[in-house]
Amino acid sequence: MTHTPIAGLRAPxxxxxxxxxxxxxxxxxxxxxxxxxxxxxxVTALNGVSLRLRRGEILGILGDNGAxxxxxxxxxxxxxPQSSGKLYIxxxxxxxxxxxxxxxxxxxxxxxxxxxxNSLSVYHNIFLNREILYPGFHILNNRAMRREAIRCLEExxxxxxxxxxxxxxxxxxxRQAIAIARAVHARARILLLDEPLAAMGAREAALIIDLILxxxxxxxxxxxMIMHNYAQxxxxxxxxxxxxxxxxTYESDARSxxxxxxxxxxxxxxxxxxxxxxxx
Amino acid sequence: xxxxxxxxxxxxxxxxxxxxxxxxxxxxxANANFLLSNASLQxxxxxxxxxxxxxxxxxxxMIGGEIDLSAGMVYALAPFLMYFLTRAGLPAPLAxxxxxxxxxxxxxxxxxxxxxxxxxxxxxxxxxxFLLNGLTLTISGGTPVGVDASPTLxxxxxxxxxxxxxxxxxxxxxxxxxxxNTRWGLHTIAAGANPVGASEAGIRTRExxxxxxxxxxxxxxxxxxxxxxxxxxxxxxxxxxxIMFLAVAAAVIGGTPLAGGSGTIAGAMIGAMVLGILNxxxxxxxxxxxxxxxxxxxxxxxxxxxxxxIGRYRRRMAVS
Numbered sequence: 368m369t370h371t372p373i374a375g376l377r378a379p380x381x382x383x384x385x386x387x388x389x390x391x392x393x394x395x396x397x398x399x400x401x402x403x404x405x406x407x408x409x410v411t412a413l414n415g416v417s418l419r420l421r422r423g424e425i426l427g428i429l430g431d432n433g434a435x436x437x438x439x440x441x442x443x444x445x446x447x448p449q450s451s452g453k454l455y456i457x458x459x460x461x462x463x464x465x466x467x468x469x470x471x472x473x474x475x476x477x478x479x480x481x482x483x484x485n486s487l488s489v490y491h492n493i494f495l496n497r498e499i500l501y502p503g504f505h506i507l508n509n510r511a512m513r514r515e516a517i518r519c520l521e522e523x524x525x526x527x528x529x530x531x532x533x534x535x536x537x538x539x540x541x542r543q544a545i546a547i548a549r550a551v552h553a554r555a556r557i558l559l560l561d562e563p564l565a566a567m568g569a570r571e572a573a574l575i576i577d578l579i580l581x582x583x584x585x586x587x588x589x590x591x592m593i594m595h596n597y598a599q600x601x602x603x604x605x606x607x608x609x610x611x612x613x614x615x616t617y618e619s620d621a622r623s624x625x626x627x628x629x630x631x632x633x634x635x636x637x638x639x640x641x642x643x644x645x646x647x
Numbered sequence: 648x649x650x651x652x653x654x655x656x657x658x659x660x661x662x663x664x665x666x667x668x669x670x671x672x673x674x675x676x677a678n679a680n681f682l683l684s685n686a687s688l689q690x691x692x693x694x695x696x697x698x699x700x701x702x703x704x705x706x707x708x709m710i711g712g713e714i715d716l717s718a719g720m721v722y723a724l725a726p727f728l729m730y731f732l733t734r735a736g737l738p739a740p741l742a743x744x745x746x747x748x749x750x751x752x753x754x755x756x757x758x759x760x761x762x763x764x765x766x767x768x769x770x771x772x773x774x775x776x777f778l779l780n781g782l783t784l785t786i787s788g789g790t791p792v793g794v795d796a797s798p799t800l801x802x803x804x805x806x807x808x809x810x811x812x813x814x815x816x817x818x819x820x821x822x823x824x825x826x827x828n829t830r831w832g833l834h835t836i837a838a839g840a841n842p843v844g845a846s847e848a849g850i851r852t853r854e855x856x857x858x859x860x861x862x863x864x865x866x867x868x869x870x871x872x873x874x875x876x877x878x879x880x881x882x883x884x885x886x887x888x889x890i891m892f893l894a895v896a897a898a899v900i901g902g903t904p905l906a907g908g909s910g911t912i913a914g915a916m917i918g919a920m921v922l923g924i925l926n927x928x929x930x931x932x933x934x935x936x937x938x939x940x941x942x943x944x945x946x947x948x949x950x951x952x953x954x955x956x957i958g959r960y961r962r963r964m965a966v967s
Contacts, residue, residue: 482844
């Protein structure tokens, strides 16, 4: 399949090409990605994606399955390296070596599968791979982790019946909240949320939206969300980006676009494929 | 009161303890000599110890959805490694260490093939099972040999009546503590419950799994060496699949699911006790040798079933 460009979709309203080299980085850009390409053998998952995350904002990334959103996420968390392209964190070019490296720089991700271990307690999950240990040993300080977990959940206003409960016994919203609590506790500056509202009822979704907006209001965190639901995204995000077939095809301030406008753009893609099929 | 009941229900090993106690009471009533004679207890301990030791290795692998079918053959090989190292002039303690290193190396090969080549461990260790059996038979010429060591060392390493049980109890205590209270243990369970999630959280799941194969191999080797000292003879047909399947059964009875994701060492120890109680109990009440396995097999199934049902009830109560 060839990636023939779709008329009118290639150029997002702001092109970062203009920023290359000459113009100094805006101090408000916490994270910037330039021309990120990721290939898996013959498959191109990301084909020159650029994005910027300003300090304290929520960026919503929309797109269909296979648009490259999750691949982009995994590059931003250091889970896998990009094939080419550059990342800037706090204005400095950075090559992320590993998940631990990204975490050390304040980048935390809540994956769609939440990375929770169902058979472990709430507090062990919050501290997974960042356990509090007795000094000098690799022995877990369960009491300190328990206490910290309770404090952390209270701080972000999440109610869990017991931090001793096995995570597998909790609801989807509670599990999502625990995964977010883990990132918050790690003092994340950049929080990546992969489909935070997926498979969630309206009431639970409302709780999570509330939590995300509270984190933003506190002002210590900038958030990138991968989303499916256009209406919810426009409600929560400050800016939105539309990804299609490994590229950013549209970018806008959340207030100056609308669900119908986004639908039109996406529909054009379907129509493109339909005409393609007919002519073939 | 409600709190006490609640915390008891959280206790994973509770259901298998109930099964073990009920069985012990039954056999004690059926035959007054079952538990309260030294000979009987020693006999029981010698059944439980090797099963529990190998089960420790199986549990940490089963948590990750893996299994070591070759454990019984490592058990047979390790004392021969010790024997040949002694013959080559090494002092006995060093020969033991060398044999344990050999057993660990088998585990490392199992781990590397499984993790790096992504062969299911069922297949890897099944191949290793036959390979090691052939190796042991070849290097031993198929004949048993004697154990050569000072009386003190032999006593410590298994000749003493409860020596092997003391080893098993120590290993179980240490492993149980490590699985519950160290980073290694927490990561082992996390990687078993959610492999992708654990690696997304930055846990090196592949290295972890390889390490656990090494531990399993070393424990199987230790068990074989202890048994060799206990019976003062190194038998190329010792161990084998029987001891390995008993260990897996002990782990499952103890509450470690074959599908992985969770597991408990203390549970496996009690599972080994359940098997030992069944084995000795049926012998002492005089079951016919032909029907013995029939009844033992049925009893194992019932014990597993009881444990699963009690465990399900426990989880339901703990949530509500």
